[in-house]
Amino acid sequence: MKKFILKRLGYALLSLFLLSLTIFFFVRVTGDPTTLLVEPGASRADIDALRQQLGLDRPVWVQYGSFLANVVRGDFGRSFYYRTPVLELYLSRLPNSLLLAVAAMTFSLVIGIPSGILAAVRLGGVWDRAGKIFALLGLSMPQFWVGLLLILFFSVYLGWLPSSGSGTPLHVIMPAFALGWYFAAAHMRLTRSSMLEVLGSEYVKLARLKGLPEALVIAKHAFKNALIPVLTLAGINLVLMINVAVIVETVFAWPGVGRLLYEGIAFRDFPVVQANIILGGAMIIVVNLLVDVLYAWIDPRIRLGR
Amino acid sequence: MTNGRAATLTLPWRLPRLNLRGWPLIPICILIAMALIAIFAEFLTPYNPEIGALGDRFRPPAWVAGGSDKHLLGTDHLGRDVLSRLIFGTRVSMIVGFMAVIFAGVVGTVLGILSGYLGGWVDQVIMRITDSWLALPGLTFAIFLAAIVGPSVSNIVIILALVFWTRYARVVRGEVLSLRERDYVRLAVVAGCSKWTIMRKHILPNVVNSAIVLATLQLGVVIVTEASLSFLGVGVPPPQPAWGLMLADGKKGLMAGYWWLTVFPGTCIALLVLSANLIGDWLRVKFDPQLRQL
Numbered sequence: 001m002k003k004f005i006l007k008r009l010g011y012a013l014l015s016l017f018l019l020s021l022t023i024f025f026f027v028r029v030t031g032d033p034t035t036l037l038v039e040p041g042a043s044r045a046d047i048d049a050l051r052q053q054l055g056l057d058r059p060v061w062v063q064y065g066s067f068l069a070n071v072v073r074g075d076f077g078r079s080f081y082y083r084t085p086v087l088e089l090y091l092s093r094l095p096n097s098l099l100l101a102v103a104a105m106t107f108s109l110v111i112g113i114p115s116g117i118l119a120a121v122r123l124g125g126v127w128d129r130a131g132k133i134f135a136l137l138g139l140s141m142p143q144f145w146v147g148l149l150l151i152l153f154f155s156v157y158l159g160w161l162p163s164s165g166s167g168t169p170l171h172v173i174m175p176a177f178a179l180g181w182y183f184a185a186a187h188m189r190l191t192r193s194s195m196l197e198v199l200g201s202e203y204v205k206l207a208r209l210k211g212l213p214e215a216l217v218i219a220k221h222a223f224k225n226a227l228i229p230v231l232t233l234a235g236i237n238l239v240l241m242i243n244v245a246v247i248v249e250t251v252f253a254w255p256g257v258g259r260l261l262y263e264g265i266a267f268r269d270f271p272v273v274q275a276n277i278i279l280g281g282a283m284i285i286v287v288n289l290l291v292d293v294l295y296a297w298i299d300p301r302i303r304l305g306r
Numbered sequence: 307m308t309n310g311r312a313a314t315l316t317l318p319w320r321l322p323r324l325n326l327r328g329w330p331l332i333p334i335c336i337l338i339a340m341a342l343i344a345i346f347a348e349f350l351t352p353y354n355p356e357i358g359a360l361g362d363r364f365r366p367p368a369w370v371a372g373g374s375d376k377h378l379l380g381t382d383h384l385g386r387d388v389l390s391r392l393i394f395g396t397r398v399s400m401i402v403g404f405m406a407v408i409f410a411g412v413v414g415t416v417l418g419i420l421s422g423y424l425g426g427w428v429d430q431v432i433m434r435i436t437d438s439w440l441a442l443p444g445l446t447f448a449i450f451l452a453a454i455v456g457p458s459v460s461n462i463v464i465i466l467a468l469v470f471w472t473r474y475a476r477v478v479r480g481e482v483l484s485l486r487e488r489d490y491v492r493l494a495v496v497a498g499c500s501k502w503t504i505m506r507k508h509i510l511p512n513v514v515n516s517a518i519v520l521a522t523l524q525l526g527v528v529i530v531t532e533a534s535l536s537f538l539g540v541g542v543p544p545p546q547p548a549w550g551l552m553l554a555d556g557k558k559g560l561m562a563g564y565w566w567l568t569v570f571p572g573t574c575i576a577l578l579v580l581s582a583n584l585i586g587d588w589l590r591v592k593f594d595p596q597l598r599q600l
Contacts, residue, residue, distance in 0.1 A: 145572035
């Protein structure tokens, strides 16, 4: 187990290293990074000072070293627009993103799991077909368009829900729906296939042979086991939601990290954009690592298999 | 009727009959129609999509009170004809979508074959890069790259290809690992074929199917990503007519109830993506019954 964790940890660190290298590479290779990192309209002297600070006259590897050292220390520079350290700014927005992600996740699980089970139990039935259409639409309609339609319907025509901003529970409903539909579709599909697999297994057959009522077989034996992969995916998706919410947060002016990324682009605030990408990537790598380790802990075949 | 059928059966030759049963005809028709619209955009549009008449701002669609036959689907905040912009937007989406998918597919397939067949350090390098790039959500990575290089259609194609090749590399490598152990590949090695020949003649034809299935499924994702980038202002630069850009413009009139600026472009995106997804799902089942989802 220890060996397995160390190996996975090594891979994760390598991924992080390559990620930082990728980002450094793209920022440097596409031209003079000072044009990205300096404020629009900065004076010649400012540009030269930044050049000095970044050490652009030094060899590339030395530059990368100092970039990496700063990132590891959590120093992502200062935001041009807000005039505060980028990390502080990011962390102040993170709770909002988390709130939205949790709301969207709740919605996606509440819709996805029951409909997935219904579809699997009544294969080919009305629920199965309705679920398929629901999933297909969720996977095909761009999230921001769903968001815009919701605003049009519930804010402009009906006037029931606020179209943007945050603060009250009412503000969360529409963004959570727009963000969660896609994931609800994914969770539904996985619940359905996982449930089908479990329903065909030996222990479910045994439970039926014992004469247990079908409802009990499904609820007690099949459901619990079918849920494991779905919850794993949900864990990964929660982190993913924080990082792909940029477009939904922009539509609803939700003050999370995604909106911060959008502001970073709109105000040409490059340190903010860069930090957002690095932190988002790091978050996802860490979660993947945790899931791998958790799986190996639950299922010895995985850690012994390699 | 029966005579006719009997006659065809007794003929010594038969036309190769295309069996369309089970084909997703509606999505295919939608895709073909959109491709034709994209190709013949100039002949279909009554107005220049980039120039509007400020006197005709926010005209509703023809069938709504206040609308006129001059602008079937209404006009936007600059008085530009929505229908004309949608038609030209089809071209932008199609070009960006197909080019990006093809570029990503070629790069990813080549790297996947190299990685899977050569193994060793080549495999390690390619797969570690793939892993770390896959850690970034496609949309966020694309936004980052677009923020660096600035908006233009060709930049978007390159960015999307850079972001999405990793999926192909993963899938293709997995296939190559099993193909490598097949008898015909081993026999080719014994027969003295070079690695290059084996990869080109014996491996590539067997992974093309998977790559095509993946490409079809990715087409939708790529088109949505392009629309998202344009919506955020780092995609196709204005005043070009792109659907994502139209939605961004439409958002300005949303609270005033100018619904046609939001509903029509989004419907176009959803139709195209839905068609691509349906065809992709069908191709996946058709090419590889083992991959069929239960």
